[in-house]
């Protein structure tokens with residue numbers, strides 16, 4: 001039994017509808033295991049820009065800092081008139097959260113479910129047994145390096161972005177990957193572009209040094225271009241992949257397609273602060289706002305529900321509860337229920353709320 005506080009930021013597009021289903025599951029889990037979990041909602045993204053004048057307000061940042069974890073939906077719309085660092089761009093909320101809360105480690109687990117192998121565009125035989133986690137550095141590299149600007153010179157307009165990493169930033173993320181690998185299949189793949197970039201050569205040097213402290217874990221180095229190829233050629237061979245911010249951004253979109261649909265994939269961004277029961281973190285389904293299907297009962301809430309499971313596991317230390325949710329999701333999939341994104345011959349396509357209800361019922365059945 002515990003007392004926990006979660007900041008809930010549903011955001012834009014399909015964010016609110018999928019988060020609503022995750023909260024429904026949270027309530028059931030809290031009741032069943034006797035936890036008091038306080039949730040506090042706030043606006044973020046376009047919703048916050050319209051109501052409060054910026055993508056995330058100081059008050060909302062304070063709320064997040066006081067919480068054990070943040071459950072996030074999605075932010076953004078269809079128009080990109082400003083850069084992501086502008087206060088009136090919905091994505092700026094993500095950058096502010098990542099930077100101010102020091103959420104340096106973005107974890108994206110990707111596992112294929114036997115019953116969904118045929119929903120991917122990749123052959124089932126290649127996908128069978130895929131079970132990896134990509135650990136993406138989230139607060140450094142080219143996303144935050146300065147200068148970053150478009151500027152006028154005597155030779156015309158030019159633009160610059162800066163890719164910079166300190167040894168300390170590399171070391172803490174690589175260490176996180178090795179720690180995770182210890183609890184898994186003990187295999188770390190460090191991804192870089194050491195044949196071209198100085199930052200990657202430092203990355204590789206630090207990875208080799210950290211690896212010496214983990215003689216039980218195997219370290220493999222891969223160049224990012226080769227990694228993008230091996231991800232669809234031999235995906236089941238990966239256990240833990242660790243990489244810098246932008247490579248991680250690109251590779252995780254690619255890797256998400258292994259699971260058939262982005263509608264199934266959760267993510268966790270862990271910070272440096274410890275909570276009473278684990279590590280403070282930010283939890284977000286990776287699918288984004290999907291404005292084309294928002295409000296139509298078409299969104300798949302399973303990513304948000306699986307995201308909640310990660311939150312319970314990493315920030316609240318509730319591993320049994322997390323496993324119960326994951327098992328319930330798997331049971332619903334195995335029973336043949338699908339949302340629009342997973343449409344398959346002979347399977348029942350159901351809406352967002354109905355999918356949430358199915359998970360709640362599967363949880364209830366576990367009890368008996």
Ligand code: IPM
Pocket residue numbers: 084091094249
């Ligand atoms: C992600 C997204 C963000 C990123 C965008 C929305 C700025 O693609 O979380 O992967 O590039 O980090």
Ligand code: MG
Pocket residue numbers: 249250253
């Ligand atoms: Mg991305």
